[in-house]
Amino acid sequence: QKEVEQDPGPLSVPEGAIVSLNCTYSNSAFQYFMWYRQYSRKGPELLMYTYSSGNKEDGRFTAQVDKSSKYISLFIRDSQPSDSATYLCAMTGSSGSARQLTFGSGTQLTVLP
Amino acid sequence: DSGVTQTPKHLITATGQRVTLRCSPRSGDLSVYWYQQSLDQGLQFLIQYYNGEERAKGNILERFSAQQFPDLHSELNLSSLELGDSALYFCASTSGGGSQADTQYFGPGTRLTVL
Numbered sequence: 001q002k003e004v005e006q007d008p009g010p011l012s013v014p015e016g017a018i019v020s021l022n023c024t025y026s027n028s029a030f031q032y033f034m035w036y037r038q039y040s041r042k043g044p045e046l047l048m049y050t051y052s053s054g055n056k057e058d059g060r061f062t063a064q065v066d067k068s069s070k071y072i073s074l075f076i077r078d079s080q081p082s083d084s085a086t087y088l089c090a091m092t093g094s095s096g097s098a099r100q101l102t103f104g105s106g107t108q109l110t111v112l113p
Numbered sequence: 114d115s116g117v118t119q120t121p122k123h124l125i126t127a128t129g130q131r132v133t134l135r136c137s138p139r140s141g142d143l144s145v146y147w148y149q150q151s152l153d154q155g156l157q158f159l160i161q162y163y164n165g166e167e168r169a170k171g172n173i174l175e176r177f178s179a180q181q182f183p184d185l186h187s188e189l190n191l192s193s194l195e196l197g198d199s200a201l202y203f204c205a206s207t208s209g210g211g212s213q214a215d216t217q218y219f220g221p222g223t224r225l226t227v228l
Binding site: 031032036041042043044045046049088092093094099100101102103104105106 | 115117146155156157158169171203205212213214216217218219220221222
């Protein structure tokens with residue numbers, strides 16, 4: 001079993017829809033949680049960064065972390081065709097095996113105009 | 114543009130060969146990370162250097178090696194190449210103290226095809 005599980009999709013939604021992307025993890029030592037966006041043939045770019053549990057909002061994007069359930073989410077409101085990309089969750093911690101940044105396999109999202 | 118540069122963009126070679134991938138971090142960044150991204154394995158951490166010293170090792174094969182030079186650029190050497198080594202290789206850099214919790218800025222990647 002992988003340390004970080006992410007539904008690979010593909011996920012296809014109409015423009016304006018609310019998108020929910022999720023990851024689950026098994027290592028309770030993870031403390032820092034990130035979402036990266038990767039456009040086709042490009043390197044990943046950091047979208048959201050959260051520490052420990054809670055919510056963080058940035059424009060149309062909201063990241064949620066539930067450490068008790070070992071579950072993180074990224075919500076995209078009013079989705080746009082320009083949001084079409086692969087979204088990767090990533091996480092790391094301060095100790096032991098968690099110190100290495102571990103990525104989910106990515107969810108491919110297409111927003112249809 | 115993240116400020117991280119990688120060369121070459123594409124590389125096509127044959128099995129058994131050796132190649133070198135190059136990465137220049139963002140100006141002032143001391144840490145360089147190498148990742149391999151393949152369709153079946155996703156983005157896998159290979160190795161990290163901080164100011165010229167190896168800081169952390171991930172799932173890096175013994176056929177692979179890396180180094181970081183005094184000017185902070187880094188090279189990833191892949192030898193005895195196999196078909197399964199075909200992948201995108203990314204370099205990332207950070208400005209912090211070398212923790213993997215620091216925000217990583219990724220380069221555009223090198224696409225390696227082994228025939």
